Amino acid sequence: MSAIAPDGPANGIGPPLWLLAELTYRCPLHCVFCYNPVDFAKHEDELSTADWLRVLREARAIGAVQCGFSGGEPLQRNDLEILVAEAHQLGYYTNLITSGIGLSEERIAWLKEAGLDHIQLSFQDSTREVNDFLSSTRTFDLKRKAAALIRQYGYSMVMNCVIHRMNIDHVERIIELAVELEADYLELANTQFYSWAHINRDQLLPTHEQVIRAEAVTNAWREKLGNRMKLFFVVPDYYESRPKKCMNGWGNVFLTVAPDGAALPCHTARMLPGLAFPNVREHGIGEIWYDSEGFNRFRGTGWMKEPCASCPEKENDLGGCRCQAYMLAQDAAAADPVCDKSPRHAELVATVAGLQSRDERAPAIPLVFRGRKESLASERLF
Amino acid sequence: MQARIESPDTRTRAPRIARGFRLQWEPVQSAHVLLYPEGMVKLNASAGEILKRCDGTTPVEAIVGDLEQTFATTGLEHDVRAFLDLAAEQRWIEWT
Numbered sequence: 001m002s003a004i005a006p007d008g009p010a011n012g013i014g015p016p017l018w019l020l021a022e023l024t025y026r027c028p029l030h031c032v033f034c035y036n037p038v039d040f041a042k043h044e045d046e047l048s049t050a051d052w053l054r055v056l057r058e059a060r061a062i063g064a065v066q067c068g069f070s071g072g073e074p075l076q077r078n079d080l081e082i083l084v085a086e087a088h089q090l091g092y093y094t095n096l097i098t099s100g101i102g103l104s105e106e107r108i109a110w111l112k113e114a115g116l117d118h119i120q121l122s123f124q125d126s127t128r129e130v131n132d133f134l135s136s137t138r139t140f141d142l143k144r145k146a147a148a149l150i151r152q153y154g155y156s157m158v159m160n161c162v163i164h165r166m167n168i169d170h171v172e173r174i175i176e177l178a179v180e181l182e183a184d185y186l187e188l189a190n191t192q193f194y195s196w197a198h199i200n201r202d203q204l205l206p207t208h209e210q211v212i213r214a215e216a217v218t219n220a221w222r223e224k225l226g227n228r229m230k231l232f233f234v235v236p237d238y239y240e241s242r243p244k245k246c247m248n249g250w251g252n253v254f255l256t257v258a259p260d261g262a263a264l265p266c267h268t269a270r271m272l273p274g275l276a277f278p279n280v281r282e283h284g285i286g287e288i289w290y291d292s293e294g295f296n297r298f299r300g301t302g303w304m305k306e307p308c309a310s311c312p313e314k315e316n317d318l319g320g321c322r323c324q325a326y327m328l329a330q331d332a333a334a335a336d337p338v339c340d341k342s343p344r345h346a347e348l349v350a351t352v353a354g355l356q357s358r359d360e361r362a363p364a365i366p367l368v369f370r371g372r373k374e375s376l377a378s379e380r381l382f
Numbered sequence: 383m384q385a386r387i388e389s390p391d392t393r394t395r396a397p398r399i400a401r402g403f404r405l406q407w408e409p410v411q412s413a414h415v416l417l418y419p420e421g422m423v424k425l426n427a428s429a430g431e432i433l434k435r436c437d438g439t440t441p442v443e444a445i446v447g448d449l450e451q452t453f454a455t456t457g458l459e460h461d462v463r464a465f466l467d468l469a470a471e472q473r474w475i476e477w478t
Contacts, residue, residue: 003429003465015410017422063410065422093417118402155403158419185419247388256465347477 016255016289019092021052022267023080024072024259025354028101029370030110030136030264031124033162033197033204035267037382039373043260049079051281053086056255058285060090064255067092071320072259075102081110095120100146101139108149114168119150119160126173134166136369147181153257163214163234164191164204169213175221183229188218190236194268194323196370196382211239230332238352242313243320250298250322255289261336263288265295268323269335272332272381298322298332306332307341323382391455397445397475398438399468405433416474423474438478441467 005078025040033082037043037313047055056067067087074080075098095118096111106225121143124131126336128140159178163171171188178186190211191204193284206214218233225231237244246253247266256264261279277294278287288338289295297303301314308319319325328337337344368374399405404417407430412430414430416423431452435445446459469475 003425003468005429042389048443049393063408065408065415066420068420091406091424093419095420115415117404120420156419237424379447 003065003367004314005336010348013130014252014288016059016253017064018068018254018370019059020056020068020254020256020267021066021074021083022057022070022072022256022258023052023074023083026076027071027073027370028076028137029073029099029100030371031162031196032134032200032367032369033164034370035195035197036370037268037270039201039324039375040373042070042101043258043262046077046259047261047280049082050209051261052079054106055094055280055285056083060087060092061257062286062289062338065091065093066095066216067096068095070097071102073099081107081114084111085114091382092280093117094302098122098146099139100143100150103146103149105149108153109340112153118158120160121146121150122172123159123161123177125161125167126177130167130170133274136371140169144181151182156250158185159183160187160189161189161193163206165195165206165210168206168210168214171217172221173217175297178229179225179252185232186231187217187234188214189232189234191315192237192269192324196368198327198382199368199380202355202358203353205236205352206239208239208352211235227335235323237324237336237338238348240338242338243317243324243338245317245360246321246336247302249318251289251295251344252299255285263292263294265298266323268382270324271323272326275332281349303333305335312339325350325361393407394441396439396441396478397436397469398478399412399433399436400473401477403435404476405430427464428461429469432462433474436475 012065024046025036025043037053069080069083074096084094094116096116097120100121123143124134131140132138161174174188187371193201197204214375215233218231222231251265254266256267257280258264261281263280264277266276275294275297276294303313304319308314320338322332324338325334325336326332328348335342337348340344405414406416406417411424414425414434416425416433431449432445435448442462447460449458449462450456459460468474
């Protein structure tokens with residue numbers, strides 16, 4: 001007996017089921033793979049509490065059910081508890097996506113009281129040295145404290161660790177740490193190359209052998225742990241031959257609101273040239289979702305060019321990621337070059353091969369840590 | 383590794399929505415949905431009707447009776463039990 005209802009009409013625009021509230025770009029960490037825009041420090045005019053309350057109400061009214069509070073570090077906003085309480089009262093399932101920095105016992109008690117349903121905690125590595133190096137902070141012990149609080153307050157433990165060349169060989173120890181912290185879920189998410197991770201791409205892209213090894217280790221642990229812990233391993237797009245169905249389709253499920261009120265189909269979409277994304281300070285959420293040019297531009301399959309337009313797989317992946325197409329093929333309407341049917345795929349393969357055969361003895365290019373000063377100094381937007 | 387689900391005694395044991403999951407009616411989707419960390423299942427009408435009766439105190443036998451009365455029909459026990467087995471396997475429900 002099937003229990004799942006079919007989705008709505010194929011051609012109609014469904015509701016935005018997921019509201020991702022990026023409350024702030026402020027963050028105590030300086031991660032080298034941060035997905036916030038490179039020019040984040042030029043968008044410091046954050047929405048007010050009243051603005052966010054209105055966004056929550058309007059998105060809920062048109063059908064959003066999952067609400068994610070992220071950032072930056074959402075705990076940097078001292079109205080987080082007010083927003084969570086309102087979201088809960090409106091009937092959202094509320095998720096906090098945090099580094100754990102700033103999660104005191106007082107705050108977690110308030111968040112629980114406000115009705116927070118779920119917390120996802122990020123780690124950078126299994127060791128204090130690498131965690132603290134990659135985030136350019138001394139935060140490893142704070143994260144372990146946050147993990148203990150999450151357990152103490154009866155939440156399931158969902159951990160996320162961004163994986164790249166510098167920590168991919170520690171996957172086993174990362175899994176062991178998750179076991180020690182009694183995680184229910186662990187996501188080992190390989191860095192995808194946007195924003196700060198793109199700046200540091202040469203140092204962050206693991207070799208194919210590393211990816212294969214790490215995946216094998218993960219599979220062995222999955223077998224060993226059974227139902228005790230669910231393990232997810234996300235491969236870097238650059239090693240795929242078919243693109244991902246990015247954001248489960250443009251303007252299909254996800255509505256992201258950036259700290260300054262820009263409404264986006266995904267958190268990196270602002271990089272795409274010639275597209276005007278509406279701001280929630282000026283437009284209602286319903287109008288933004290259903291009628292704005294920004295949300296309609298890449299909906300469905302009508303916008304596609306060849307090879308996507310006649311591809312029998314076009315409904316599976318919707319042509320991949322628009323930002324990746326723009327970054328790698330300089331055309332947001334092109335096939336994602338991750339796809340081996342893309343005329344630009346060979347170039348990506350060559351780039352990846354070049355990075356893999358990089359001479360380890362060559363002088364190291366310095367990593368760029370995400371920071372306000374670096375953001376203001378950078379000429380790139382994303 | 384999948385633990386075998388033992389079908390519990392339907393006269394005494396009652397299912398309830400599992401911890402971390404929430405069942406609610408969504409007018410925009412005209413459906414019951416089951417919400418869980420970072421995800422959602424949109425339920426069909428019968429799954430919704432069964433799950434909304436899983437309050438942790440009503441035994442399966444009484445759930446079946448209530449459904450048969452509400453929808454003026456008989457012989458639902460097999461389907462209800464099959465669905466609850468599936469729901470337990472998905473960890474949507476727990477047995478009290």
